[in-house]
Amino acid sequence: KSEGRGMFRFFEPDMSARIQARRELELDLRQALGAGEFHLVFQPQVRAATEVLTGFETLLRWTHPARGAVSPAEFIPLAEETGLILPIGEWVLRGACMEAARWPDPIKVAVNLSPVQFKNRSLVAMVVNALAASGLPPHRLELEITEAVLLQKDDVTIAMLHELRALGIRISMDDFGVGYSSLSYLRSFPFDKIKIDRSFIADLDRNKDNAAIVRAMADLGTSLRIETTAEGVETPEQLAIVRACGCTEIQGYLISPPKPAADALDLIARLYRKAVAA
Numbered sequence: 001k002s003e004g005r006g007m008f009r010f011f012e013p014d015m016s017a018r019i020q021a022r023r024e025l026e027l028d029l030r031q032a033l034g035a036g037e038f039h040l041v042f043q044p045q046v047r048a049a050t051e052v053l054t055g056f057e058t059l060l061r062w063t064h065p066a067r068g069a070v071s072p073a074e075f076i077p078l079a080e081e082t083g084l085i086l087p088i089g090e091w092v093l094r095g096a097c098m099e100a101a102r103w104p105d106p107i108k109v110a111v112n113l114s115p116v117q118f119k120n121r122s123l124v125a126m127v128v129n130a131l132a133a134s135g136l137p138p139h140r141l142e143l144e145i146t147e148a149v150l151l152q153k154d155d156v157t158i159a160m161l162h163e164l165r166a167l168g169i170r171i172s173m174d175d176f177g178v179g180y181s182s183l184s185y186l187r188s189f190p191f192d193k194i195k196i197d198r199s200f201i202a203d204l205d206r207n208k209d210n211a212a213i214v215r216a217m218a219d220l221g222t223s224l225r226i227e228t229t230a231e232g233v234e235t236p237e238q239l240a241i242v243r244a245c246g247c248t249e250i251q252g253y254l255i256s257p258p259k260p261a262a263d264a265l266d267l268i269a270r271l272y273r274k275a276v277a278a
């Protein structure tokens, strides 16, 4: 406004174009599931010390018929705002459990859950059904949540998490360290794993002091007797530092980018069977 009317005129068409583009994307998202435009990719998680495979994180991919690959960073928020995350999230969980049921017994599958899914009272039943339909034992399923799930300190959400954990499912805190009060959320629920946010790992190369922060987070995991996974490990230097810091698991492009289901079986042969045979 302080820029005068001319500026307002200048921005207006641009904004409405963006709103229009967003509406179109939302309409496309509404039919993406039925049109078979989604697929799952799986990224390995390995032991930090030995690089032996422990499991895979499931990540959703959308191939838009005209625009090609759309980033989850763009469409997941849209799916959350529209409630579409409920059917999409169920599709992801079912697909992930089906795939993981074909993997050797100790290999786990991790699935990201949105805060919106915790607003749905039938979340626990949905998870139980996905396990039953696939035959995957609960101890091989990991659910990743961010602190956004716990933001409202909502008793119903905490109760659901306890129910899931009582079934033998593991609960991980994703993107640890970048929220407002990650430490306080650790008190509200007994997590099985802390996933140290990728930004801390990326910084390791730029500033060696950042290793002190990663070490503190790994020490926290050790004290709580839970796993600490370093996310986004891209270089051998980063791997050496997170190892020295005491992280128990790593995930990142250095080991492998997320891959389609068929490639997950190859990764199991390379990163698990070979290691076990050795």
Ligand code: C2E
Pocket: 043, 058, 059, 060, 071, 072, 073, 076, 089, 092, 112, 113, 114, 144, 174, 175, 198, 231, 232, 233, 234, 251, 252, 253, 254, 258
């Ligand atoms: P996230 O759960 O923290 O997933 C890790 C993200 O880091 C993934 O991005 C992965 O591809 C990326 N990544 C892994 N290793 C590296 C690395 O070495 N370097 C770099 N630069 N990136 C790496 P992606 O697949 O784009 O997913 C972004 C976010 O979207 C996820 O973050 C998660 O919050 C959300 N998301 C993805 N799939 C789902 C889903 O099925 N459900 C829900 N609710 N959210 C999902």
Ligand code: MG
Pocket: 057, 112, 144, 174
């Ligand atoms: Mg995750």
Ligand code: MG
Pocket: 174, 175, 195, 197, 198, 231
């Ligand atoms: Mg993460």
Ligand code: MG
Pocket: 174, 175
């Ligand atoms: Mg994230």
